[in-house]
Amino acid sequence: MRIGAVGELFGTDGVRGIANEELTAEMALNLGRVMGTLKKRVAIAMDTRLSSPMLKSAAIAGLTSVGCDVVDLGIAPTPALQYYVKCKKEVEGGIIVTASHNPKEYNGIKFIQEDGREFTRDMDEECERIYKSKTFRVVSWNEIGQVYYDEYRRLYIDGILDKVEVDEISRKRFRVVIDCGNGASCFTSPQILRELGCEVISINSHPDGRFPQRSPEPVEENLDLLKKIVKETKADLGVAHDGDADRATFVDEKGRFISEDVILALMAKYYVEKNRGGKVVTPVSSSKCVEDAVVEAGGEIVYTPVGSPVVAETMIKVNAVFGGEGNGGLIFPEHLYARDGAMSFARILELMALENKPISELVKDIPRYYTIKTKLPCKDKIKLLEGLKKEFPDANFTDGARIDYEDSWILIRPSGTEPIVRIFAEAKTKRKVEELIEMGIRTVKKILG
Numbered sequence: 412m413r414i415g416a417v418g419e420l421f422g423t424d425g426v427r428g429i430a431n432e433e434l435t436a437e438m439a440l441n442l443g444r445v446m447g448t449l450k451k452r453v454a455i456a457m458d459t460r461l462s463s464p465m466l467k468s469a470a471i472a473g474l475t476s477v478g479c480d481v482v483d484l485g486i487a488p489t490p491a492l493q494y495y496v497k498c499k500k501e502v503e504g505g506i507i508v509t510a511s512h513n514p515k516e517y518n519g520i521k522f523i524q525e526d527g528r529e530f531t532r533d534m535d536e537e538c539e540r541i542y543k544s545k546t547f548r549v550v551s552w553n554e555i556g557q558v559y560y561d562e563y564r565r566l567y568i569d570g571i572l573d574k575v576e577v578d579e580i581s582r583k584r585f586r587v588v589i590d591c592g593n594g595a596s597c598f599t600s601p602q603i604l605r606e607l608g609c610e611v612i613s614i615n616s617h618p619d620g621r622f623p624q625r626s627p628e629p630v631e632e633n634l635d636l637l638k639k640i641v642k643e644t645k646a647d648l649g650v651a652h653d654g655d656a657d658r659a660t661f662v663d664e665k666g667r668f669i670s671e672d673v674i675l676a677l678m679a680k681y682y683v684e685k686n687r688g689g690k691v692v693t694p695v696s697s698s699k700c701v702e703d704a705v706v707e708a709g710g711e712i713v714y715t716p717v718g719s720p721v722v723a724e725t726m727i728k729v730n731a732v733f734g735g736e737g738n739g740g741l742i743f744p745e746h747l748y749a750r751d752g753a754m755s756f757a758r759i760l761e762l763m764a765l766e767n768k769p770i771s772e773l774v775k776d777i778p779r780y781y782t783i784k785t786k787l788p789c790k791d792k793i794k795l796l797e798g799l800k801k802e803f804p805d806a807n808f809t810d811g812a813r814i815d816y817e818d819s820w821i822l823i824r825p826s827g828t829e830p831i832v833r834i835f836a837e838a839k840t841k842r843k844v845e846e847l848i849e850m851g852i853r854t855v856k857k858i859l860g
Contacts, residue, residue: 420542421535423718423827425521427510430462434518436469442520443473443506444547445538447556450503452480454496454523456487456563457508458595458655461620462518467508470520474506475556477548484563486618488595488656489521490751491567497527497747498566509595512628512653513829515621528748529720568603574746575757579764581608585647587760588612588662590637592627593619596656600753607760612644627654629739631668634660642666647763648770650756657719658739659752661759663771672698672737674759676705676777681762682733683710689732692725694718695813696822696835697737703778716810717824723748781844782837787855789832792825798858799823821847823855 420426426442428434446453453474457463467483474481482502484492489507496505505523513519522530522538530538541547587609591597597616604611614636615624625633629651641649641662649662661669676698679691683705691705694717702712713729715721719740726734726744735741740750743758763770789795799812806812811824811833819838826833832855836847 420539423720424511425519425529425535427513427517427519427829429516430460430466430518434466434520436465439466439469439508439520440473441542441545441547443470444477445473445541446470446504446506446522447474447477447479448541448546448548449538450479452482452501452503454482454484454492454499454502454505454561455508456484456492456505458489458510459486459593459597459618459620460510460515460518460654463508463620466518466520470506470508471558475558476550477556478550478554479556481556481558483558483560485560486595486598487563488567488599488753490657490747490749490753491563491595491599493523493527493749494567494570494747495561495563496523496525498570507655509655510627511655511657514626517829526748528723531720531724564599564602567599568606570746571603571751571754571757572606574743574754575607575761576764577607580757580760583764584608584610585760585763586610586612586644587756588614588637588641588644588646588649589616590614590629590634590649590651591616591656592625592629592652592654593617593622594627594652594654594656596652596752600650600652600656600756603753603757607757609760612640612646614640622654629653629658629660634662634668638662638666638668648756648760652752653739656752657750659741659755660739661756661770663774664769665771667771669770669774670698670782671739672700672782673774673777674739674755675735675737675741676701676703677762677774678735678741678755678758679710679733680704680708680777681758683708686732690729692722692729692731692734694722694736695807695809696824696833698780698782698837699820700778700780701737714809718827719750780837780839781841782835783844783848784833784835785848785852786826786831786833787852788830789825789855789859790830791859792832795825795832795855795858799854802854802858819843819847821851823851
């Protein structure tokens with residue numbers, strides 16, 4: 412497996428790798444044994460990837476073999492499984508089989524705590540210890556766990572509808588184009604929009620693990636069809652999910668992609684204003700526009716390493732009013748201490764309804780920076796980090812290397828889920844940000860040879 416931020420097995424978002432090469436059925440079986448050793452009743456779900464049924468079945472076999480009962484939810488968005496685990500007190504944890512935004516050949520297994528949060532890094536380290544030592548629980552034939560089946564959709568949909576101003580949204584009769592990306596949200600997001608009173612136009616909304624129309628990652632370069640349809644149908648909003656729908660990205664009524672950082676800043680500002688202050692938690696990779704918007708609204712920003720589990724854990728520690736990542740992953744503490752793409756679009760529609768403004772008007776006051784994000788292959792993350800420490804000894808190494816300048820910054824950070832290095836740069840001028848990105852690319856190539 413890839414070396415991640417936690418260890419040889421667990422990265423920043425569980426265990427991930429190419430299915431049947433790096434992440435095998437045998438590994439899924441033993442990961443199930445690990446979780447079953449820690450918990451007595453676990454809910455499990457999967458995304459739509461071709462390898463997901465195989466890995467889910469293997470994980471169920473591992474869980475039951477050590478005496479753990481299993482509740483199988485079938486195909487479900489990651490936040491839907493997390494909300495189910497949070498609400499069902501008889502369930503002690505969860506497993507989601509997904510590789511989220513990663514390419515179709517990948518898959519992953521992620522563990523969920525009983526409160527719906529992802530496992531912390533300390534918990535992942537303990538799981539890795541059990542996995543390597545094979546100190547699984549041992550049970551006799553008459554103590555083998557049983558498999559049950561349950562329906563999660565009504566619980567999850569109602570959980571979102573109960574927390575937003577449904578009547579205000581419904582009165583507007585918004586026309587929304589939803590791009591489910593052939594992922595797990597096919598069974599939930601179009602329905603949520605309909606129950607919010609929207610006119611729904613859905614694309615890529617049948618489950619297909621080959622992801623025939625676009626890659627699972629809902630970044631701008633993958634959303635040409637969404638932008639086109641929003642414009643042609645004169646829709647009020649376009650929404651796109653990743654494979655497991657814990658993220659959402661947006662297109663305005665003119666068919667223009669809205670930066671994920673701008674949406675994060677908009678929601679952070681909304682929550683700070685609603686709470687008349689408060690702390691907002693976000694990773695070091697987030698745009699400066701988030702801090703600017705939060706401070707202007709009377710709030711305080713708290714930075715963390717990259718990774719939604721760290722953001723969620725910090726939100727609880729500092730009693731934050733809001734949190735999220737600059738990749739479309741927003742965390743609404745009154746709902747779930749985890750990213751939720753459907754909750755994200757519900758809140759955006761609520762804000763549009765309450766302010767009586769199109770999304771393009773709402774985001775125009777967010778401070779603008781020129782931002783470029785790119786990625787390069789990286790098979791030796793340790794070599795890269797060692798090289799970065801030599802090149803930039805004064806950098807912030809909270810997560811990767813962040814180098815701050817007077818009016819700009821660059822972050823060079825190895826991914827915890829893929830064999831790549833991500834480079835983020837931001838500046839007040841286009842020329843400056845291009846220079847920073849070029850410098851970052853040159854530096855990475857120099858270190859890795």
